[in-house]
Ligand SMILES: Nc1ncnc2c1ncn2[C@@H]1O[C@H](COP(=O)(O)OP(=O)(O)OP(=O)(O)O)[C@@H](O)[C@H]1O
């Protein structure tokens with residue numbers, strides 16, 4: 001369903017993505033793991049057209065999204081939900097307006113129906129009764145969950161998660177993992193998640209892909225990752241300072 | 251470095267940017283039919299630009315009118331009779347001082363706040379988030395501000411003209427011994443509707459400039475808090491400069507067409 005082909009991207013002369021290849025099938029969750037700063041968020045932003053690659057293609061259901069015109073791009077994005085690493089809530093809007101904005105803009109639902117739906121989404125992420133608060137009144141973890149509620153508000157068939165569990169306490173992290181799992185199982189949602197939380201990666205991922213040095217260096221099921229003898233993968237998964245991955249990059 | 255380039259650089263504006271601003275303006279204008287239906291967003295911006303600016307414009311205008319009176323009286327000396335005081339104040343306020351000073355004051359206030367708001371949204375990925383929700387930031391953010399700017403500036407200018415003429419009147423009455431009757435007869439003597447209209451045409455363009463400079467610099471903000479600061483400064487400096495330049499161009503055009511015909 002999602003096919004990333006030889007994706008390259010540089011910023012001011014530094015090549016961050018050096019030819020990424022990745023396949024995501026319909027209804028599966030692929031977790032991209034990798035060190036901080038290796039380009040995981042950049043990869044995710046390419047999938048939804050927020051960034052344009054220097055070269056390479058991204059095919060979604062066979063359509064190359066890197067060449068879409070802007071109206072086509074907006075149409076195509078209605079099928080996507082994205083959770084930002086920093087939540088990126090609209091700070092001039094209340095929590096319920098944040099979650100309900102897409103419904104307000106793209107559907108003919110009445111305000112009452114939207115409120116109901118927003119409530120339901122907020123409950124799913126373990127939040128209620130903060131509808132009329134502003135994002136600035138929320139804790140980091142709460143913001144993250146409001147961001148998640150916003151991403152799933154339109155019930156999109158594809159969801160991109162940028163570090164869904166960072167900043168959450170272990171119990172809430174598990175609730176979110178369960179939610180992601182449930183969305184995928186019940187609604188056959190296709191998702192790409194980015195994380196360096198291995199516990200979450202094992203739990204939500206059908207397959208894991210490791211981004212290292214601007215390329216996907218390993219792909220496999222959680223079992224395959226655990227059994228892998230690849231030194232780079234082992235070092236990351238076990239979280240060791242010693243190994244082939246240099247601690248200080250470049 | 252030639253002179254034009256130097257001025258451009260100090261103002262923070264290159265020729266390529268002029269193109270980019272017109273592109274943004276073009277796309278914003280294209281979304282106006284849709285934007286008009288977002289009544290809540292447009293109304294919010296109108297309140298912010300219009301009502302929010304009134305106190306500042308009120309004070310500015312009173313003093314502008316007062317200064318115009320003192321200045322005119324000094325220049326009249328004994329050569330021009332005081333019954334023309336109202337005429338001179340009326341004309342200069344309505345054609346020039348009202349629209350330009352209002353635009354400069356509102357530009358400082360509103361241009362900065364638009365740039366800071368959109369700039370913060372940019373660096374905290376809120377603009378990206380709008381995009382992922384399939385909401386065009388130009389329709390959702392730029393068009394309502396543009397609409398509010400081009401509607402509200404002429405309205406505030408009418409208010410400013412009125413207050414400045416009153417300000418001039420107060421000074422004339424108290425400080426210059428010009429009676430109410432004399433002042434207002436003088437005012438009506440040569441003040442044509444086309445004078446008022448030309449001031450409002452200017453205000454319309456100034457409204458576009460203020461909104462566009464705020465949005466343009468806000469949306470291209472880079473980096474963090476520092477970037478927002480830079481964008482804010484650029485928005486204010488460039489809108490003030492463009493207001494003065496546009497004023498000159500419009501004045502030349504209007505004088506050669508409206509007033510001669
Ligand atoms: N808009 C941008 N302009 C310039 N450089 C950028 C931009 N976005 C990302 N980068 C660079 O690209 C690299 C990868 O950034 P990215 O945010 O994708 O990292 P990440 O893998 O998501 O890290 P983390 O796990 O810490 O979120 C970084 O070195 C960053 O400096």
Ligand SMILES: [Mg+2]
Nearest residue numbers: 040041085162
């Ligand atoms: Mg990241």
